[in-house]
Amino acid sequence: MAYEDSYPAIRPIAPVTPRTARLLERLNRFPWWVIAVVLIALITARTIYLSETYLEAFRFIVAGLSVTMMTTLTAFLIALVIGLVTGMGRISQNILGRNIATLYVELIRGIPMLVLIFFIALVGVPTVVQLLNSFGHWLNALGFYSIAQPLVLLENKGVPMNVRAIIALAVTYGAFLAEVFRAGIQSIDRGQMEAARSQGMTYWQAMRYIILPQAIRNVLPALGNDFVSMLKDSSLVSVLAVRDITQVARLYAGQTFRYPEAYATLSVIYLSMTMLLSMLVKVLERRYHSHER
Amino acid sequence: MNDDGEMIVMRNVWKEFGTLQALRGVSLTVRQGTVLVIIGPSGSGKSTLLRCINRLEAPTHGEVWVDGQPVVADERKLPPLRAEIGMVFQHFNLYPHLSVLQNVTLAQQIVRKRSRQEAERIALEQLERVGIGDKAYNYPRQLSGGQQQRVAIARALAMNPKIMLFDEPTSALDPEMIKEVLDVMLMLAREGTTMVVVTHEMNFARAAADEVIFMDEGQIIEQGPPEQIFSSPRHERTQKFLSQIMV
Numbered sequence: 001m002a003y004e005d006s007y008p009a010i011r012p013i014a015p016v017t018p019r020t021a022r023l024l025e026r027l028n029r030f031p032w033w034v035i036a037v038v039l040i041a042l043i044t045a046r047t048i049y050l051s052e053t054y055l056e057a058f059r060f061i062v063a064g065l066s067v068t069m070m071t072t073l074t075a076f077l078i079a080l081v082i083g084l085v086t087g088m089g090r091i092s093q094n095i096l097g098r099n100i101a102t103l104y105v106e107l108i109r110g111i112p113m114l115v116l117i118f119f120i121a122l123v124g125v126p127t128v129v130q131l132l133n134s135f136g137h138w139l140n141a142l143g144f145y146s147i148a149q150p151l152v153l154l155e156n157k158g159v160p161m162n163v164r165a166i167i168a169l170a171v172t173y174g175a176f177l178a179e180v181f182r183a184g185i186q187s188i189d190r191g192q193m194e195a196a197r198s199q200g201m202t203y204w205q206a207m208r209y210i211i212l213p214q215a216i217r218n219v220l221p222a223l224g225n226d227f228v229s230m231l232k233d234s235s236l237v238s239v240l241a242v243r244d245i246t247q248v249a250r251l252y253a254g255q256t257f258r259y260p261e262a263y264a265t266l267s268v269i270y271l272s273m274t275m276l277l278s279m280l281v282k283v284l285e286r287r288y289h290s291h292e293r
Numbered sequence: 294m295n296d297d298g299e300m301i302v303m304r305n306v307w308k309e310f311g312t313l314q315a316l317r318g319v320s321l322t323v324r325q326g327t328v329l330v331i332i333g334p335s336g337s338g339k340s341t342l343l344r345c346i347n348r349l350e351a352p353t354h355g356e357v358w359v360d361g362q363p364v365v366a367d368e369r370k371l372p373p374l375r376a377e378i379g380m381v382f383q384h385f386n387l388y389p390h391l392s393v394l395q396n397v398t399l400a401q402q403i404v405r406k407r408s409r410q411e412a413e414r415i416a417l418e419q420l421e422r423v424g425i426g427d428k429a430y431n432y433p434r435q436l437s438g439g440q441q442q443r444v445a446i447a448r449a450l451a452m453n454p455k456i457m458l459f460d461e462p463t464s465a466l467d468p469e470m471i472k473e474v475l476d477v478m479l480m481l482a483r484e485g486t487t488m489v490v491v492t493h494e495m496n497f498a499r500a501a502a503d504e505v506i507f508m509d510e511g512q513i514i515e516q517g518p519p520e521q522i523f524s525s526p527r528h529e530r531t532q533k534f535l536s537q538i539m540v
Contacts, residue, residue, distance in 0.1 A: 194349055195386035199400035199452060200376030202368075209399060214390050 037275065044268045057252055057261035061269065064248035071166055071244060072234045076227055078170035083177025088207070090182045101178065108175035114236055116172050121164035121240050124171075126156045165237035173230055180226065184219035185211055220288065224281035228274050235270070245269055298325040299358075300456055300487045301346055306355035308341050308511075315341040316352070317511035323456075326485040330498040330519070333508035334534060339491040342508070343458050346489065347378045360455055376404050379449030383461040385441045387433040387448070393420065394429040397448045405452060412451075419447040423477045439470030446477055457481065459490040495539060499523060507531045 016024075048054040089101030108116065136151025188211050196206035238247035245266060253262035301323040308316040315338045323329050331339045344350035345357055348364050348371060357364040364374060388396050397416035401407045407415070420426045423443040425436075433441055442462055449457060459478065463471040475497050482488060482501040492498065498505055498519055505522040507515045507530075515528045526532045 189384075189386070191382060191384055191386035192388065195380075195382065195388070196400075197372075198347055198349060198375055198378070198380040199448070200372045200374075200404040201400060202372050205403055209403065210388055217390065 041268070041272065044264070048265065048268075051261075053258055053261050054265060057249075057256075057258060057265045060252045061245050061249045061262070061265055064243050064245035065269070067162065067242060068231070068234055068244040068246075071162060071169065071237060071242065072227075072231045075166045075169035075173065075234070076230055078166070079173035079177050079230070080223075082170060082174030083181050086174060086178035087181025087185065090178060091185060105175045105178050108172055113172055113233060114239065117165070117168040117236050117239065120168035120171055121161065125159055125164050125167060129154055129156045129159065161240045162237075162242045165234075165240050165242045168240075169230065169234060169237065173226065173233075176226060177223070180219050180222045181215065184215035184222075187218055188214050217288070221281055221285045224277070224284065228277045228281070231273060231277065232270060299323070300325045300360055301489065302356075302358040303342075303345070304356045304358075306342070306345055306352045306357060308338070308345060308350060309353045314511050316345070318355070319508075319511070319513055321506065321513065321516075323487060323489060325455075325487055327503040328482045328486075328488045328490065328501050329504050329506065330502040331489065331491045331506045331508060332493070332495070332498060332534070333506075333514075337508040338511040339508050340460050341511075343460050343489060343491050346456075346458060347375050347380060349380075372404065376400070376452055377455045379452060379454035379457045381442070381445050381449055381457070381459045381462045383464050385433075385438075385445045385465075387441055387444055389433050391432075392429070393425070393431050393433065393436070393444050396433065396444060397451045400448070401451055415451050416447070419451045420444070422450070423447045424473070437470060438466045439473045442466065442470075442474045443477055446474075446481075450481075456487045456489070459488065459492065461491050461493070463492065463494060493538065495523065495535075507534065509534070 048058050086101045086104060089097045090105065092098050092101075111119070132151045132154050136148045136154070139148035140152060192210050192214070193206055196210045197203070201209070234244060235246035238244055238250060241247065243251075249262045249266040253259050256262075299322050301321070303319055303321050306316055306319045307314070317338075319338070319342055321329075331342065333339050341350055345352050346359065346364070348357070348366070351366060359374060359378060362370075362374060364371075387393075388399070391399065394413065394416055397419060398409065398412035401412035401415060402409060405412075417426060417429060420429055423446050425440050425443050425447070428436060428440060428444070433444065436444065446462075462478070463474050466474065471494070475494060478488070478490070478497065479501050488501075490497075490501075502519045504516060505519045506513050507522060507526070507528070509530050515522060515526060515531045522531065523535065526535060
């Protein structure tokens with residue numbers, strides 16, 4: 001039995017004029033959830049503004065904003081570099097480079113982010129400091145005093161927690177971004193590399209001038225989304241007592257026992273930042289796609 | 294160049310992809326200023342043979358010499374050698390993020406170390422030569438297939454290569470655009486460019502080739518001047534192939 005026989009087409013009761021059809025289509029496509037978001041934002045803003053306690057909580061928490069922003073931004077920039085290098089390593093012909101890159105990505109992907117942040121900040125950084133100390137002593141023994149001195153004097157306590165938090169986030173996100181870059185590079189047709197190589201470009205020249213410009217353009221939206229994710233995940237660094245907005249909110253709640261004020265305000269601050277950024281990513285993406293045509 | 298004018302020499306070249314033998318002991322010589330056309334059924338190893346000349350494909354066994362120099366796996370010697378060998382691909386492989394002009398100038402600047410002005414002058418000259426000087430500031434995606442392939446030819450020519458390789462340059466084109474590309478190739482052939490062309494265009498082979506090679510199953514079955522190959526092929530497989538494609 002044919003499809004049409006078993007499921008007769010639904011016919012509108014009244015004839016639909018093109019104008020009504022267009023209107024229905026528009027209503028169907030309209031992003032109603034945006035209205036809900038705007039309403040929530042307005043109501044919250046009003047609540048915060050009118051309520052003495054909310055206003056106090058907001059003022060208290062906002063003090064952590066610069067830490068959250070700085071941590072996210074710095075960590076993301078470092079993660080971009082780690083990700084690009086690792087991503088290229090993942091697909092390199094060099095056995096050593098490829099395996100190191102893959103090992104790094106697999107290790108990071110298999111451990112919860114919270115655990116990684118503890119591990120890198122409280123185990124990884126001290127270990128590296130110790131290694132640098134030993135390296136300094138070795139250089140001292142060889143007679144390179146001027147280079148050795150800062151390495152020997154480097155102390156575990158000398159690395160503040162917010163620096164460790166940035167390192168932890170960067171190392172973690174470096175592995176995620178590596179996969180983004182790898183996929184981006186692999187999405188470029190093989191013929192591009194062949195054409196470049198056939199013209200006498202070296203592998204690195206072809207990467208720099210032909211493959212990466214196209215690959216990076218392709219992964220820009222993905223990078224934007226990862227930036228938003230990182231902004232949210234930066235809240236995890238509060239476990240290191242770094243005074244980002246989450247940590248400050250926790251402190252406020254602990255001192256005053258005003259949990260709704262603290263956590264509602266905190267949520268709204270995150271939400272406004274992430275939604276703003278998401279919209280920005282969408283606009284950029286659309287602009288990029290319109291350039292395509 | 295070496296004295297006897299041999300631009301390309303291949304000696305007993307083998308290429309294996311796993312268990313598949315794409316080339317099984319191919320030897321050939323291309324003299325300066327001559328046009329070699331390679332024909333044969335698909336999967337016969339024509340493209341692999343061509344790609345072994347500039348080592349986009351590394352032969353499993355055998356030797357390749359270009360202009361008296363061995364084409365070996367040395368990553369420092371390969372780029373300058375490849376710069377002397379222009380290549381045109383079936384799917385054009387233009388750089389989509391660059392304008393037509395930049396497509397033609399980029400390698401001139403970073404490989405040939407030419408100044409931007411000089412590279413642009415040469416690029417415009419070559420684009421003019423293949424008949425699309427007016428498209429220099431467009432992007433590849435704004436061009437038709439035939440125009441894109443002519444840009445690809447200009448891009449290769451701008452490097453002043455000693456040899457031009459063509460890998461089925463008209464196979465991905467709509468029928469009405471094949472002629473504009475073949476006309477450019479015919480012009481190059483008449484100007485004395487050393488060319489190796491893999492193609493299914495027998496009329497082009499007849500008109501432009503100094504020598505035709507028929508390949509099947511990774512081996513050269515028959516070779517000779519086009520009149521002989523097309524009019525009185527000696528080998529049975531050549532006869533069969535030609536009768537199949539020339540209806």
